[in-house]
Amino acid sequence: MGTPASTAGLRVKSKTRRKRSNANSFALLFILPSLILYTLFVIVPTLGSVYLSFTSWDGISEDVRFIGLANFAEIFQSPRVHNALKNTLVLTISLVLLENIAAIAMALMVDRVRWFKNLFRSLFYFPTLLSGVVMGFVWAMILNYNFGVFNQILNAVGLGSWAIDWLGNPDYAMISIILSTVWKGAGYYMIIYLAGLQGIPTELSEAASIDGASGWQQFRFITFPLLAGSLTVCMVLSTISALKIFDQIAVMTDGGPGFATETLTYIIYKVGFGELRQGFGTALALVLFVLILIVTIIQVQILRKREVQY
Missing domain, CATH: 1.10.3720.10 (MetI-like)
Incomplete structure (x- = not known):
């Protein structure tokens, strides 16, 4: 068994870890709405643009034909x-x-x-x-x-x-x-x-x-x-x-x-x-x-x- 001093130290470290974890969770909650919007309106369209660059899509029709590196x-x-x-x-x-x-x-x-x-x-x-x-x-x-x-x-x-x-x-x-x-x-x-x-x-x-x-x-x-x-x-x-x-x-x-x-x-x-x-x-x-x-x-x-x- 550890000494009382070492046990108290472990408890302090455990509380510190829990506080940091809670702080990170709260920070994530604040960031999450912006992250979702950024993903929907920036990351997803960007990935979609990369795909469209390899197609002959005209911007209107539903026909999206893959043409490779032709563009x-x-x-x-x-x-x-x-x-x-x-x-x-x-x-x-x-x-x-x-x-x-x-x-x-x-x-x-x-x-x-x-x-x-x-x-x-x-x-x-x-x-x-x-x-x-x-x-x-x-x-x-x-x-x-x-x-x-x-x-x-x-x-x-x-x-x-x-x-x-x-x-x-x-x-x-x-x-x-x-x-x-x-x-x-x-x-x-x-x-x-x-x-x-x-x-x-x-x-x-x-x-x-x-x-x-x-x-x-x-x-x-x-x-x-x-x-x-x-x-x-x-x-x-x-x-x-x-x-x-x-x-x-x-x-x-x-x-x-x-x-x-x-x-x-x-x-x-x-x-x-x-x-x-x-x-x-x-x-x-x-x-x-x-x-x-x-x-x-x-x-x-x-x-x-x-x-x-x-």
């Missing part, structure tokens, strides 16, 4: 998909660079301005409150060839020869979408960079200024390196957002003129719902998912190493 073979051979992939990469690279450059510039301005700081912050952030559809309609009206504000301003200042069909010309349609999307999205990333700037001790810049460092040198060697964490977040978020952009293209150009602005997300919609090829559209959606996953993992790994260096 994926068509994806890698289709010139239309290749063009959409090229447009997606151009759009993504342009948006990631321009949105983050504009966001950092606006954050620096809001952080350093002495007067009307809240006003500037509100003005820069306001476009992010608009939905992609509303923003698309606004910019479609602004860039309209016949009555758009932009062309009217060019005519008013004697630059009528510069007035072009911004959304109807294949050479300018993608540029128009990129610039309008930067206008909408940069303010969101500005808030993240602004939070990062406010976490940088002012003593560092003051010491650098005393040592004779210029404003650019202070930004390059102090401010920008210390924004590494904010840069990682903004780069990843802007990349994911750009890879799955849809609203602006649907409203402003409908993927045109021709296929000049058709991206992977938009071709998924057109093929799946417009051409009634749900099987092919689902297969393309899975390819896009894998692409986003790979790009995000690589990007995070590279940017995290940069954070460690600084």
Whole structure:
């Protein structure tokens, strides 16, 4: 038989185990409703999509014919998909660079301005409150060839020869979408960079200024390196957002003129719902998912190493 002390210790351990078990049971009860909803509306549809990607289902009929890897073979051979992939990469690279450059510039301005700081912050952030559809309609009206504000301003200042069909010309349609999307999205990333700037001790810049460092040198060697964490977040978020952009293209150009602005997300919609090829559209959606996953993992790994260096 054990000593009274050891017996008491065993009792305490037993009570502790029961308390932990009860706590885990209560935690499971709280998690269970969300887990059920997540399973029904995310996991099950995802598994169903994987199956449909191997079929020729049209999205309406009950005839679901298994065709193996035919959809994926068509994806890698289709010139239309290749063009959409090229447009997606151009759009993504342009948006990631321009949105983050504009966001950092606006954050620096809001952080350093002495007067009307809240006003500037509100003005820069306001476009992010608009939905992609509303923003698309606004910019479609602004860039309209016949009555758009932009062309009217060019005519008013004697630059009528510069007035072009911004959304109807294949050479300018993608540029128009990129610039309008930067206008909408940069303010969101500005808030993240602004939070990062406010976490940088002012003593560092003051010491650098005393040592004779210029404003650019202070930004390059102090401010920008210390924004590494904010840069990682903004780069990843802007990349994911750009890879799955849809609203602006649907409203402003409908993927045109021709296929000049058709991206992977938009071709998924057109093929799946417009051409009634749900099987092919689902297969393309899975390819896009894998692409986003790979790009995000690589990007995070590279940017995290940069954070460690600084």
